[in-house]
Amino acid sequence: MARKDEGYKKTTRIVHGAARTARWDYSHHVVPPLTASTTFRLESVARGARGFTEFGSFRSEETAEPVYIYDRLDEPTRGLLESQVAAMEGADFCLAFASGMAAVSASLGAVLTAGDEVVAHTLIYGCTHSLLTNWYPRLGIKVKRADFTDLKAVAKAIGPRTRALYFESPVNPTLDLVDLRGVAELARRASKGRRRRVLSVIDSTFATPFCQRPIEHGIDLVVHSLTKNIGGFGTEIGGAVCGPKDLFPDVMGYRKDFGGVLSPKAAWNILVYGVPTIPLRIKRQQYTALQVARWLESQPLVEEVRYPGLDNFPQRALALKQMRDFDGGFAPGNMIYFRLDPRRASGARFVDHVAKHAYCVTLAVSLGHTKTLIEMPSAMTHSAYAGSGPMREHGGIRLSIGLESPVDIIRDLSASLKAVSRRK
Ligand SMILES: Cc1ncc(COP(=O)(O)O)c(C=O)c1O
Incomplete structure (x- = not known):
């Protein structure tokens, strides 16, 4: 069962945290077990109904006994990795995806609809650039580019339809940095309540949560390619989106329906070898x-x-x-x-x-x-x-x-x- 980790350093908690979660009781294991069950026994219609009702609503780590239904929706090994990455980022939630690009596309896809606009830094990872230039126009999502190293240029690019400010820091590959507080403040000022919210979204893959925690600077959503520094050994493809609890239902619902979920086997390797090291x-x-x-x-x-x-x-x-x-x-x-x-x-x-x-x-x-x-x-x-x-x-x-x-x-x-x- 959950044991208190307060007062322990993050470096220690990422080694032990996964064994101390209320998400899943496996207190006699020293290493978290690798589960490989595509579906879960529900015992009764009532329990199944509870699982489906609760699915998609944010649950804190303190909430015991989630009802697992089906791997693509939620499952324990991947969930343990998600708890660890969320804790490292200081985020309410982390959801793990099949690749970094699945996470990038979910971070924007979960919050944008046709007619919306995203303002993105001029230079971003090549496939993200391709997503924004080749695919978004087909979906009716407008993309404006601005130099995010110049906050005035970003402020000028924001219009009434802007819903997301998207960038990397450090930028791949030039290592230019974007002022995280500055962009978070621009997004906050451009938002008009919940109905016209402008989100700041960073791909923080180059930095890892070890080198930078954008949420501490006011950024809304943080994306990682787990394939890189977090996996760390070059054996797994994966991605993650971290953010505040009010966005959890959108990102979780998107992952369920678009289906780009991280396999528990890949999650286990990242959890056991990547994260603690x-x-x-x-x-x-x-x-x-x-x-x-x-x-x-x-x-x-x-x-x-x-x-x-x-x-x-x-x-x-x-x-x-x-x-x-x-x-x-x-x-x-x-x-x-x-x-x-x-x-x-x-x-x-x-x-x-x-x-x-x-x-x-x-x-x-x-x-x-x-x-x-x-x-x-x-x-x-x-x-x-x-x-x-x-x-x-x-x-x-x-x-x-x-x-x-x-x-x-x-x-x-x-x-x-x-x-x-x-x-x-
Ligand atoms: C900054 C950045 N974001 C996202 C990705 C995509 O990650 P993946 O290859 O895991 O889909 C990459 C891949 O190189 C990257 O460098």
Whole structure:
């Protein structure tokens, strides 16, 4: 049964929390059990009726004995993961989806209807860009783009039909930051009661709840690709939407009917391996990222390095303000974006060389992995922009730092830089 976790640090609670929930009594297990039952015995029509009546209404973690009906609606292993992620984010609820994109589309799909408008940052993950540009017009949802690093531009873009402000911070792949409090305040001011509510929605995948908790800054909905840092080992695809209890019925109802629910088997891996190791992994990766970013900065072939942990990061003050870990330490994350000087070396040739010769840097999309991954967003993850708009001038390279020694990551990058230098 639930035991009090008050006064314990978040780092401790994410290791033990799942064993102490009222959601499900398995107090004799040390590791939460993995359930694999698509359907649940209801015992009586009355109990079945209670399950269906209660489904979709928000239940606090204190409420014991939820009536489980069917996996797609709600189920215990996934529910335990959801409790853990909600607790990390400081959200009333978390709902887990089959992928990050299922979570992105639910965060907006659950609150928008035809005729509504969403204002989105100019640069977002390629598939989210594709969702907004290729699919939303077909559904009668208007999409306006604005530069979210400029709050005045966002304020100007908000119109009478705006219902959501959508962005990432740090932005994939450039690592620009958006002022969370600023956007939350714009959404609050633009809202006219419950009937004309403007929601702020962030995809916080790059940061993880360890590095940033947007709800503390007033943001309404937080989206994650669980595939990345939260899963952490590169074995599961998943997504999550976290938010306030009044939005729970919409997001839960959307998941039930659109059906993109996370499988309990994937949830169990993320719950047992991913979540408890987040602080350990990210702290180590941040240490390494700073070494690698500083080394990149010192390389004559490298024109620009962006990492929020660098002293000269253009939005350093904002990074220090909103990227904080569970214990209040600065948490700039594990992602680096850099560009080579095109007169001295080609970025594509460099990445190709890494792909062929490096031992511990792998050319692959995705991020937040135990292994260091490198890719060229303009040609890969952000190809939906087709070299236009904000991706027009970016021949940049994205590096997701893994758990290897910084010495070895630098060794591999250094060998490839030397090999592709135009001046030897
Ligand atoms: C910032 C961001 N959001 C969402 C997604 C989509 O996640 P998934 O691949 O789990 O659908 C990605 C994937 O790379 C991402 O980088």
